[in-house]
Amino acid sequence: MNWEDVIKRAFALINGEDDTIACYANISSLIHESAGYWWTGFYRVDKASNQLVLGPFQGPVACTRIPFGRGVCGTAWKEERVIIVPDVEKFPGHIACSSLSRSEVVLPIRERGEIIGVLDIDSKNLDEFSEEDAAALERICVMLGCRVRPEIVDYVEGSIIPRYDAFDKGHQRDHAKYVISQSMRLASFYDVDPELVYVAAAFHDTGLCEDRKTHHLVSGRIIRADEKLKEWFSPAQIEIIANAAEDHRASSDHEPRGMYSRIVAEADRQIIPDVVIRRTVQYGMAHYPELDREGHWQRTLEHMHEKYAEGGYLKLWVPQSPNAERLAALRQIIKDEAALRKLFDAFYEEENL
Numbered sequence: 001m002n003w004e005d006v007i008k009r010a011f012a013l014i015n016g017e018d019d020t021i022a023c024y025a026n027i028s029s030l031i032h033e034s035a036g037y038w039w040t041g042f043y044r045v046d047k048a049s050n051q052l053v054l055g056p057f058q059g060p061v062a063c064t065r066i067p068f069g070r071g072v073c074g075t076a077w078k079e080e081r082v083i084i085v086p087d088v089e090k091f092p093g094h095i096a097c098s099s100l101s102r103s104e105v106v107l108p109i110r111e112r113g114e115i116i117g118v119l120d121i122d123s124k125n126l127d128e129f130s131e132e133d134a135a136a137l138e139r140i141c142v143m144l145g146c147r148v149r150p151e152i153v154d155y156v157e158g159s160i161i162p163r164y165d166a167f168d169k170g171h172q173r174d175h176a177k178y179v180i181s182q183s184m185r186l187a188s189f190y191d192v193d194p195e196l197v198y199v200a201a202a203f204h205d206t207g208l209c210e211d212r213k214t215h216h217l218v219s220g221r222i223i224r225a226d227e228k229l230k231e232w233f234s235p236a237q238i239e240i241i242a243n244a245a246e247d248h249r250a251s252s253d254h255e256p257r258g259m260y261s262r263i264v265a266e267a268d269r270q271i272i273p274d275v276v277i278r279r280t281v282q283y284g285m286a287h288y289p290e291l292d293r294e295g296h297w298q299r300t301l302e303h304m305h306e307k308y309a310e311g312g313y314l315k316l317w318v319p320q321s322p323n324a325e326r327l328a329a330l331r332q333i334i335k336d337e338a339a340l341r342k343l344f345d346a347f348y349e350e351e352n353l
């Protein structure tokens with residue numbers, strides 16, 4: 001599946017239209033036609049009855065109402081999570097709208113932190129849906145629940161993201177787009193204005209045009225001086241956006257100020273166990289040339305415990321970040337000293353080549 005293409009088309013469809021039903025209708029068709037699924041559609045939360053009510057869909061006739069906690073859809077709503085069902089017969093309580101359906105994926109759609117509906121997809125094949133499929137579909141659900149005015153998107157895409165062309169290899173357009181999409185995903189879990197998150201993420205590194213060391217502060221200045229933003233946002237909103245950009249390099253000494261700052265700061269970092277350990281070894285070798293191998297090992301061990309182990313000073317700003325899982329994996333390695341030593345030795349030897 002070429003999800004990138006589908007995501008681009010979904011983005012264009014959702015951007016141009018405010019009406020939720022119209023968006024659901026076209027998105028169900030887009031996904032259904034692109035992937036050739038058996039049933040693709042939406043259920044919307046009806047608060048009065050505490051049920052999911054059938055929305056726009058493609059495929060055979062389906063049940064119209066699903067109570068909270070029932071079936072795969074009602075469970076995804078109740079447990080507030082994406083559910084992949086490789087074999088529907090093994091999912092207790094699965095509601096069979098069609099006996100031909102063999103596997104299923106259900107994703108919640110969140111608006112300002114609240115679940116307003118689900119995207120449900122059924123396949124005639126067993127085990128149709130991978131984690132990668134779910135991640136792509138989740139991006140579409142985030143777009144549906146976190147809407148940004150098209151004129152703001154046009155401005156960001158046409159005038160802000162291109163500024164990253166002038167920056168270093170690690171801060172090109174793909175970085176801006178990555179931080180935007182991660183920020184929007186994290187924003188979906190909270191009662192925050194998605195437009196403010198979107199703009200803060202888009203501008204967060206624009207200060208690199210002046211200076212690397214203080215670029216976060218320069219980004220804040222650029223935001224406050226931007227004439228276009230003044231057309232769309234109040235001074236208080238612009239201040240929130242500027243603060244979030246200024247705080248994107250947050251640390252335990254400089255904690256992010258508020259949810260917008262936390263979201264952008266968390267979206268901007270990737271805690272990857274191997275990378276963290278390698279960098280620690282590299283840093284030690286560059287800054288403490290007097291240490292021998294055992295000295296470097298001790299320093300690595302101490303740093304890992306101080307910063308990353310349970311109770312260490314590193315803080316996750318937003319628990320729904322993929323960094324949470326990666327940090328847990330890193331903690332497992334730290335607990336298993338032999339495993340950590342093995343990685344240390346490999347990276348140490350790499351540096352001494």
Ligand code: SME
Binds near residue numbers: 063071093094122
């Ligand atoms: N299988 C779903 C019900 C909806 S249909 O399959 C379209 C469920 O168990 O929630």
